Amino acid sequence: MSSVRIFVECTLAIIKPDAVDKEAEIEDTILQSGFNIVQRRKMLLSPEQASEFYAAYSGKLFYPSLTAHLCSGPLVAMMLTRHAAIKQWNELLGPTDSQKAKETHPKSLRAIYGTDKIQNALHGSDCFNTAEREIHFMFPNVTIEPFPADQAAVDYLSKFVNPTLLIGLTEICKRKPADPIIWLADWLLEHNPNSPEVKEGEVKEPPECTF
Structure with a gap:
């Protein structure tokens, strides 16, 4: 995968x-x-x-x-x-x-x-x-991926955000919650694909500082 x-x-x-x-x-x-x-x-x-x-x-x-x-x-x-x-x-x-x-x-x-x-x-x-x-x-050796802009942002949203949002909206239609906005917000938090994959309690220690 x-x-x-x-x-x-x-x-x-x-x-x-x-x-x-x-x-x-x-x-x-x-x-x-x-x-x-x-x-x-x-x-x-x-x-x-x-x-x-x-x-x-x-x-x-x-x-x-x-x-x-x-x-x-x-x-x-x-x-x-x-x-x-x-x-x-x-x-x-x-x-x-x-x-x-x-x-x-x-x-x-x-x-x-x-x-x-x-x-x-x-x-x-x-x-x-x-x-x-x-x-x-x-942290000189850390690589930070900048958030995409312009057309790249549109592509990013289409690829990673819209599919999740579509599933959530489909679930709203099925369940018909009393407060759809609150329900969708809670659902997105629970199914957030952006959650970092870091094990609980794990802290990555870099080599000892030489400063």
């Missing part, structure tokens, strides 16, 4: 030095929230590497403090996957400023584990392009 590569959104998560002592607890929350940890490495960045990672913020007043904190001790970098991983991870993180997060999103990870805007416990990519760059920075 031939295998088909199905796109699953990826994002980068970092447990910063100020929260590394809670890494087991945080990783358990990540898994319970529906994410898969497909790559993980613990490392210590040099000041030059931290500056390169946060290069987009160069020139900002907080840039020196931001980079200094990132290389102040060991951190844990993780590549996470799931549907809408970038959006879901940032929602779980909460506001960048941990003090604000404690007021507006008290159950968020930054509210629970962070202290302020710099020591905010965790990092998350803000968009697909950023996630791609940051994942390659932390």
Whole structure:
């Protein structure tokens, strides 16, 4: 049987030095929230590497403090996957400023584990392009398949999405549920062909970091 590569959104998560002592607890929350940890490495960045990672913020007043904190001790970098991983991870993180997060999103990870805007416990990519760059920075040997665009997107939907949707719509006609929209949403979640094939509890460990 031939295998088909199905796109699953990826994002980068970092447990910063100020929260590394809670890494087991945080990783358990990540898994319970529906994410898969497909790559993980613990490392210590040099000041030059931290500056390169946060290069987009160069020139900002907080840039020196931001980079200094990132290389102040060991951190844990993780590549996470799931549907809408970038959006879901940032929602779980909460506001960048941990003090604000404690007021507006008290159950968020930054509210629970962070202290302020710099020591905010965790990092998350803000968009697909950023996630791609940051994942390659932390995991140079990982290949990320970009989501197809234009005609390629039409072909992708026709080949992988429409067949599943058609089956679901056929089931609706047969079962005639009271709330067809909710029923279809639940059915698609249960029969999602995009679910990553990662065994429960499995974490792929790359070779020891040489940084």
